[in-house]
Amino acid sequence: MNALPDPGEITNALSSDSFRACAQLITAIERATPGLTPVLQVLYRGGRGNRIIGITGPPGAGKSSLVNQLITHIRRLGKTVAILAIDPSSPFSGGAVLGDRLRMMQHSADTGVFIRSMASRGQLGGLTKAVGDALIVLDAMPWDYIIVETVGVGQNELDIMQLADTVVLVQTPMSGDDVQAAKAGINEIGDIYVVNKCDHNEADRTVRFLQSMITLGLHLQPEKIWTQPVVKTQSVSGLGIEDLANHIDHFFSVMKPDTPDMRLRRRHRIAYQTKGILRDILERRFHDSNDQQIENSIDAILTRQSDPYALVSELLAAQG
Amino acid sequence: MSEQKIKVIITMVGLDGHTTGAEVISRVLRDAGMEVVYLGVNQTPGMIVNAAIQEDVDIIGISAHASNYSLIEDVISLLRGSGVHDVPIVVGGNVPRHTITDLKAKGIAEVFAPGATGDEIINYIRANARAQNERAA
Ligand SMILES: Nc1nc2c(ncn2[C@@H]2O[C@H](COP(=O)(O)OP(=O)(O)OP(=O)(O)O)[C@@H](O)[C@H]2O)c(=O)[nH]1
Ligand SMILES: [Mg+2]
Numbered sequence: 475m476n477a478l479p480d481p482g483e484i485t486n487a488l489s490s491d492s493f494r495a496c497a498q499l500i501t502a503i504e505r506a507t508p509g510l511t512p513v514l515q516v517l518y519r520g521g522r523g524n525r526i527i528g529i530t531g532p533p534g535a536g537k538s539s540l541v542n543q544l545i546t547h548i549r550r551l552g553k554t555v556a557i558l559a560i561d562p563s564s565p566f567s568g569g570a571v572l573g574d575r576l577r578m579m580q581h582s583a584d585t586g587v588f589i590r591s592m593a594s595r596g597q598l599g600g601l602t603k604a605v606g607d608a609l610i611v612l613d614a615m616p617w618d619y620i621i622v623e624t625v626g627v628g629q630n631e632l633d634i635m636q637l638a639d640t641v642v643l644v645q646t647p648m649s650g651d652d653v654q655a656a657k658a659g660i661n662e663i664g665d666i667y668v669v670n671k672c673d674h675n676e677a678d679r680t681v682r683f684l685q686s687m688i689t690l691g692l693h694l695q696p697e698k699i700w701t702q703p704v705v706k707t708q709s710v711s712g713l714g715i716e717d718l719a720n721h722i723d724h725f726f727s728v729m730k731p732d733t734p735d736m737r738l739r740r741r742h743r744i745a746y747q748t749k750g751i752l753r754d755i756l757e758r759r760f761h762d763s764n765d766q767q768i769e770n771s772i773d774a775i776l777t778r779q780s781d782p783y784a785l786v787s788e789l790l791a792a793q794g
Numbered sequence: 795m796s797e798q799k800i801k802v803i804i805t806m807v808g809l810d811g812h813t814t815g816a817e818v819i820s821r822v823l824r825d826a827g828m829e830v831v832y833l834g835v836n837q838t839p840g841m842i843v844n845a846a847i848q849e850d851v852d853i854i855g856i857s858a859h860a861s862n863y864s865l866i867e868d869v870i871s872l873l874r875g876s877g878v879h880d881v882p883i884v885v886g887g888n889v890p891r892h893t894i895t896d897l898k899a900k901g902i903a904e905v906f907a908p909g910a911t912g913d914e915i916i917n918y919i920r921a922n923a924r925a926q927n928e929r930a931a
Contacts, residue, residue: 490847490876493847493848494847497847497848497849497850498850500850501801501850504799505798563829564824564825566825567824567825567826567827568799568827569799569823569824569825569826569827569828569829569830570824570829570830571820571821571824571830571832572829572830572831572832573832575831575832575833575845575849576832576833576834579833579834579836579837579841579845582837582840582841582842582844582845583838583840583841583844588848589845589848590848590849591831591849593799593829595799
């Protein structure tokens with residue numbers, strides 16, 4: 475077990491062997507194991523273009539419970555699904571409690587479901603690259619759906635949603651103040667809006683608010699072929715899940731791969747993924763460089779015999 | 795992201811509803827820089843083993859307060875039967891002495907009594923979790 479799994483092990487069928495190989499490849503991604511890049515290149519080129527659903531929203535909005543219900547729905551239709559659940563790392567210790575899987579454990583013995591938790595681990599380029607790479611692995615496998623869950627707190631976690639085909643933004647019934655705060659930027663992310671915990675009495679008001687935001691946005695972009703629906707759910711009981719699943723499928727039937735909107739999205743995704751890889755390489759070069767060398771350069775910058783731009787040139791020129 | 799973080803499953807088996815110990819140890823391990831996948835209550839051995847494989851963890855911790863020790867033995871035989879030989883299983887809880895002997899004979903790596911300190915557990919995991927560089931070569 476001291477080599478990377480062979481890419482051929484995961485591409486053909488879902489099996490306990492392919493699950494294990496997939497899990498080990500994702501670990502190798504997290505650990506930046508040497509020799510991984512050519513494997514990812516092969517897998518990318520053989521990628522299937524599986525449907526990738528991003529699920530995000532504030533902490534505790536009910537995202538994982540919602541994913542759990544979506545899995546149940548998808549499995550009832552006889553389809554398969556892989557889940558990548560990202561939880562934040564502690565900025566203090568670097569550790570994490572990954573609590574998403576807990577909500578989905580009823581599917582843990584199902585051979586048509588693969589669930590993997592990942593910690594966000596702090597670095598800017600790192601998370602984009604790691605999630606992008608994990609999606610390369612999952613996209614090489616014959617899944618009907620791939621779901622990515624992130625907590626929509628930091629810019630990083632929201633940014634990651636650019637790796638998905640469609641983004642489900644999960645919110646909860648809001649008080650007046652929250653609605654004001656949420657106005658900024660709400661139309662920029664989300665193809666489908668979910669108001670979860672609709673057992674709460676502010677739910678209808680929140681739905682009306684979101685709908686009027688969407689209508690406002692329509693005037694700004696009349697040529698868009700997709701208008702965001704607002705769906706009410708209760709992810710504990712499963713209420714509204716079928717409705718949500720239908721909207722997701724409807725999204726894919728409107729935003730077909732050959733439509734200009736979808737093509738543009740996929741181009742953006744490639745650019746975004748490439749930038750993530752590039753940023754990761756550059757950050758790594760800074761961290762991996764001979765510390766003494768960097769310290770010497772910083773000494774020179776301190777006394778203004780050098781400057782930060784000169785250090786950047788040195789780092790870029792360094793072999794790595 | 796090249797740091798070699800230790801990844802741990804913390805779980806309960808069967809109808810054991812005492813979550814406090816498992817939740818506390820999850821936080822202690824997080825604060826020691828580890829990544830903890832917390833599975834919660836009502837887990838069957840099959841669910842735990844599938845989670846261990848899909849999450850590719852380095853060690854499994856089972857919190858045991860009810861006397862469902864045969865389920866713990868099922869976890870280890872199922873895990874080894876699935877071809878995972880390098881991931882140790884440890885147990886925490888108020889386990890009778892003769893049961894500890896039995897569990898260890900069946901391949902449980904260590905049993906921590908309720909008085910065990912966080913540091914003891916952390917140090918044990920750091921020393922015994924699946925070797926971090928094993929697959930990196
Ligand atoms: N009342 C009510 N509670 C819900 C509903 N959906 C989820 N919850 C509860 O909300 C809490 C958080 O649920 P999760 O599914 O873990 O939420 P999450 O958004 O994934 O949480 P993070 O990943 O930690 O951000 C749990 O205690 C759920 O039981 C709902 O529709 N109604
Ligand atoms: Mg969650």
